[in-house]
Every structure is written in C-alpha cells, then in structure tokens.
Amino acid sequence: MGSPAIAILGTGAYAPAKILTNEDLAKQVDTSDEWIFTRTGIRERRIAGADETTSSMAAAAARVAMADAGITAADIDLIIVATVTPDLPMPSTACFVQNHLGVPVSAACFDLNAACSGFIYALDTAWAMLGSGRYRHALVIGAEKLSSVVDWTDRTTCVLFGDGAGAVVLGPAKGTAQILGARLYAEGTHTNLLCIGGGGSNVPNPSANPEGPQRHITMKGREIFKIAVREMEEAARDILKQHGLEADRIACVIPHQANLRIIDAISQYLNLPADRFFVNLDRYGNTSAASIPLALDEARRSGRIKAGDTTLLVAFGAGLTYGSALVRW
Ligand SMILES: CC(C)(COP(=O)(O)OP(=O)(O)OC[C@H]1O[C@@H](n2cnc3c(N)ncnc32)[C@H](O)[C@@H]1OP(=O)(O)O)[C@@H](O)C(=O)NCCC(=O)NCCS
Known part of the structure; x- marks a missing residue:
C-alpha cells in the first residue's frame, strides 16, 4: 500500500494593522519611494504592534486556516512553525502556538529554520510525516516579526522586510488541493x-x-x-x-x-x-x-x-x- 495522498485542507493569513510606507521610511533613512519601488516593487509593509509576537501572528493565521479546513484545535497532531524570528531562542514558537490555540498535548510541535524557504521546507516535512500515516492533521505555518531584527538605521536592508504570518492545514486528501x-x-x-x-x-x-x-x-x-x-x-x-x-x-x-x-x-x-x-x-x-x-x-x-x-x-x-x-x- 502506498503513502496516503495529502492535501491542503485550508489556508489562512494574518498581517498586523500598522502600515509603514516608503514615504514613512524616507523620513527615517536616506531613501525614497522611487528608489525602493523601482529596485524592489515594494510600496509598503506591515509592522507588528508591541503586543504582537511571531507566535500570536502565527496563531491568528492558523485559526483562519483551521476554520477554512473545517477542523478544530483538537484535530491537530502536528505543528511546524517556519521562522527566523522565534518568540525566544527556547522554547519553540510552535509550543507557544500550541498553547494559544489549545492544541492537545499529543501533538508534536517544533520550529524549523530555512529562512525564506522555510514554508516549503515545513510543507515537505509535514507532508512526509503525514505520509507516514502516524499523523493526521498538521498546521504548517510561516510567521515572522522581522521588524524585531531589522537595523532601522541601515537603508540597504530596512526597506525590504515586513511582518506577518500565513498557515495551511494539511490532512488526508479528499480529491482536491493535493500536494x-x-x-x-x-x-x-x-x-x-x-x-x-x-x-x-x-x-x-x-x-x-x-x-x-x-x-x-x-x-x-x-x-x-x-x-x-x-x-x-x-x-x-x-x-x-x-x-x-x-x-x-x-x-x-x-x-x-x-x-x-x-x-x-x-x-x-x-x-x-x-x-x-x-x-x-x-x-x-x-x-x-x-x-x-x-x-x-x-x-x-x-x-x-x-x-x-x-x-x-x-x-x-x-x-x-x-x-x-x-x-x-
Ligand atoms: C537590495 C537590492 C534591492 C539593492 O538593489 P541594487 O540595485 O543591487 O543596489 P546596490 O546594492 O547595488 O546599491 C546601489 C546604490 O543604492 C544605494 N542604496 C542602497 N539602498 C538604498 C536605499 N534604500 N535608498 C536609496 N539608496 C540606496 C547604495 O548605497 C548604492 O549607492 P552607491 O552606488 O553610491 O554605492 C537588491 O540587490 C536586491 O533585492 N537583492 C536581493 C536581496 C534579497 O532578496 N534579499 C532577501 C533574500 S530572501
């Protein structure tokens, strides 16, 4: 018998409310909307509030994805958070997310660092784990609070990055959205x-x-x-x-x-x-x-x-x- 087919059962996203435009940045460092837009295509980015963390944004995106998939926290048995801006070096952001969502203790929860490729790395990892038949529903999340690691005096990097989170629920395929x-x-x-x-x-x-x-x-x-x-x-x-x-x-x-x-x-x-x-x-x-x-x-x-x-x-x-x-x- 082959591995079970695995699908994306739901998706979700969360972006903080605060918008930082190129014009705003031009008041902080020697740059301009024209330079940033022509070199990168970026006009604005979102910046997390002081009370927002990578895990709170991840959990917000995950709630939307679970609702989209029609499942609850009790159904989740695996959480992988791809991030380079964990809440703390230890414990994992995935454990904070588990706690925010009320996912049962029987779930495996861990972080994965592959930087901007992190979501694809996490997707492949979760796909393999679900494919083994030992896990049924996974939350695969990419979440970042890059504003916490950007040097706001360095115009060569601070114009590029923003905060936010996205999540998918993986589970047994029912004919659509198969990986x-x-x-x-x-x-x-x-x-x-x-x-x-x-x-x-x-x-x-x-x-x-x-x-x-x-x-x-x-x-x-x-x-x-x-x-x-x-x-x-x-x-x-x-x-x-x-x-x-x-x-x-x-x-x-x-x-x-x-x-x-x-x-x-x-x-x-x-x-x-x-x-x-x-x-x-x-x-x-x-x-x-x-x-x-x-x-x-x-x-x-x-x-x-x-x-x-x-x-x-x-x-x-x-x-x-x-x-x-x-x-x-
Ligand atoms: C960062 C990036 C936009 C810079 O564009 P670039 O065309 O390569 O520009 P350069 O770095 O050669 O800099 C050109 C000039 O603009 C200046 N400059 C850099 N940032 C600037 C800014 N925000 N505003 C105005 N001028 C800026 C530089 O100081 C340099 O000036 P100089 O010629 O007097 O030395 C571009 O290299 C890039 O996107 N690289 C990929 C980065 C990336 O994707 N990182 C994430 C990986 S996941």
Missing part, C-alpha cells in the same frame, strides 16, 4: 551572504561582551540577487521535469516575495508570462517564511487559484536554501 511534490536544496557555501548576527552560540555571550554583535540582519544584496534567480529557476525546472510538466501547464506561481525584479527574471527564464506569478510584495515587502503562505491564502481567496489549477511554489532564502512544491487544487 504532488516538493524539492529542497541548500547551498551552505553561501552562509555569509544573509545573516542575523548575535543571539547565537557562535558569538560571545552578551553577558561577557555587551558590545558584541547586534541581533540584526546583514545582507550582500547584489550577490544574493544573482544567485536567487539561478536557484529559483533550478528549483522550478527540476520539479516540473520530475513531474513531466511543461512550464505553461502552471496556472499560478506563488514565488517568494522578495523582489519584483527577481520574479520578473524567473518569469523570463521559464518563459512564463508575468501574469502567471502572484505578487503581493508591493503591500507586504519580504516577510521571509511567511511570504508564500501569505500570498497563497490571498491568491486562493481572490479567486486567482481555481479548482483544477496546478500551482508552483518556489522560494529561496538565507543558508542559502531554496525549494519548490507543486499543488493541484
């Missing part, structure tokens, strides 16, 4: 290109070195840009080939929402029209692990994804990590 495949990659030779310094064991303990590295994002943007295009194209081509699909069979691509120019380049390399790519980064910026589930939920609810469509998810992120997944709705 067809996923592929994961990592290129650890490029760990230096995008980092959050501080807060890890490879830096001096802050109690011994209060002047040590700050817990801030640092990035070599130009290098990442080039590699990201190559990696996303490879991840897309590999999975299409594996499933014997021509690119034009993909009705909707949900790419990681980092930069419109990266998305446009992939559209050209795959010879797929730009209108097949769902884009909401103009309103949210780069929300790292939250970006794909946030876009996926919006694409579904807006009717951009229709029954029978084959959707390609494709991401890249720090690590560098990258990956792709196929879902037939």
Whole structure:
C-alpha cells in the first residue's frame, strides 16, 4: 500500500494593522519611494504592534486556516512553525502556538529554520510525516516579526522586510488541493551572504561582551540577487521535469516575495508570462517564511487559484536554501 495522498485542507493569513510606507521610511533613512519601488516593487509593509509576537501572528493565521479546513484545535497532531524570528531562542514558537490555540498535548510541535524557504521546507516535512500515516492533521505555518531584527538605521536592508504570518492545514486528501511534490536544496557555501548576527552560540555571550554583535540582519544584496534567480529557476525546472510538466501547464506561481525584479527574471527564464506569478510584495515587502503562505491564502481567496489549477511554489532564502512544491487544487 502506498503513502496516503495529502492535501491542503485550508489556508489562512494574518498581517498586523500598522502600515509603514516608503514615504514613512524616507523620513527615517536616506531613501525614497522611487528608489525602493523601482529596485524592489515594494510600496509598503506591515509592522507588528508591541503586543504582537511571531507566535500570536502565527496563531491568528492558523485559526483562519483551521476554520477554512473545517477542523478544530483538537484535530491537530502536528505543528511546524517556519521562522527566523522565534518568540525566544527556547522554547519553540510552535509550543507557544500550541498553547494559544489549545492544541492537545499529543501533538508534536517544533520550529524549523530555512529562512525564506522555510514554508516549503515545513510543507515537505509535514507532508512526509503525514505520509507516514502516524499523523493526521498538521498546521504548517510561516510567521515572522522581522521588524524585531531589522537595523532601522541601515537603508540597504530596512526597506525590504515586513511582518506577518500565513498557515495551511494539511490532512488526508479528499480529491482536491493535493500536494504532488516538493524539492529542497541548500547551498551552505553561501552562509555569509544573509545573516542575523548575535543571539547565537557562535558569538560571545552578551553577558561577557555587551558590545558584541547586534541581533540584526546583514545582507550582500547584489550577490544574493544573482544567485536567487539561478536557484529559483533550478528549483522550478527540476520539479516540473520530475513531474513531466511543461512550464505553461502552471496556472499560478506563488514565488517568494522578495523582489519584483527577481520574479520578473524567473518569469523570463521559464518563459512564463508575468501574469502567471502572484505578487503581493508591493503591500507586504519580504516577510521571509511567511511570504508564500501569505500570498497563497490571498491568491486562493481572490479567486486567482481555481479548482483544477496546478500551482508552483518556489522560494529561496538565507543558508542559502531554496525549494519548490507543486499543488493541484
Ligand atoms: C537590495 C537590492 C534591492 C539593492 O538593489 P541594487 O540595485 O543591487 O543596489 P546596490 O546594492 O547595488 O546599491 C546601489 C546604490 O543604492 C544605494 N542604496 C542602497 N539602498 C538604498 C536605499 N534604500 N535608498 C536609496 N539608496 C540606496 C547604495 O548605497 C548604492 O549607492 P552607491 O552606488 O553610491 O554605492 C537588491 O540587490 C536586491 O533585492 N537583492 C536581493 C536581496 C534579497 O532578496 N534579499 C532577501 C533574500 S530572501
């Protein structure tokens, strides 16, 4: 007997109410709406309130996804939270989410760090765990409070990122939204290109070195840009080939929402029209692990994804990590 077919039974998203526009940022650092928009496609991003955490946003998105799936917290036996901005280094954000939602103690709950590819990594992990038959319903969440690790004096990074969360419920397929495949990659030779310094064991303990590295994002943007295009194209081509699909069979691509120019380049390399790519980064910026589930939920609810469509998810992120997944709705 083969593995049971697994599907996305529901999707949900949460974005904090506070909007930070490019004009707002231009009052804080030496930048402009024109520079940010032409280089990235971003107009504004959401910023979590002081009382909001990665886990509270994750739980909010998860509640919407569970309602969409028609299941309750009692049905969940696995929670994976993909994040680079956990509430705390320990315990896991997934345990906070479990507590917010009242998911039973019999559930396995853990975090996963694959940066902006985190949601696809978590999706593949949950798919494999459900496929084993030992778990029935999983919450797969991407959630970030990147405003807590952005250096708000660094114009080369602070204009790019935003906060938010997206979630899906995975469970036994009933004929729709089946996961067809996923592929994961990592290129650890490029760990230096995008980092959050501080807060890890490879830096001096802050109690011994209060002047040590700050817990801030640092990035070599130009290098990442080039590699990201190559990696996303490879991840897309590999999975299409594996499933014997021509690119034009993909009705909707949900790419990681980092930069419109990266998305446009992939559209050209795959010879797929730009209108097949769902884009909401103009309103949210780069929300790292939250970006794909946030876009996926919006694409579904807006009717951009229709029954029978084959959707390609494709991401890249720090690590560098990258990956792709196929879902037939
Ligand atoms: C970050 C990124 C938008 C920068 O665009 P770019 O065209 O590569 O620009 P550069 O970094 O070469 O900088 C060009 C100039 O703009 C300046 N600049 C950088 N940020 C600026 C800002 N926010 N406003 C105004 N000027 C800015 C630079 O200082 C530089 O000035 P100089 O020529 O006088 O030195 C782009 O490289 C990018 O998107 N890279 C990928 C990053 C990414 O996706 N990261 C997330 C991975 S998940």
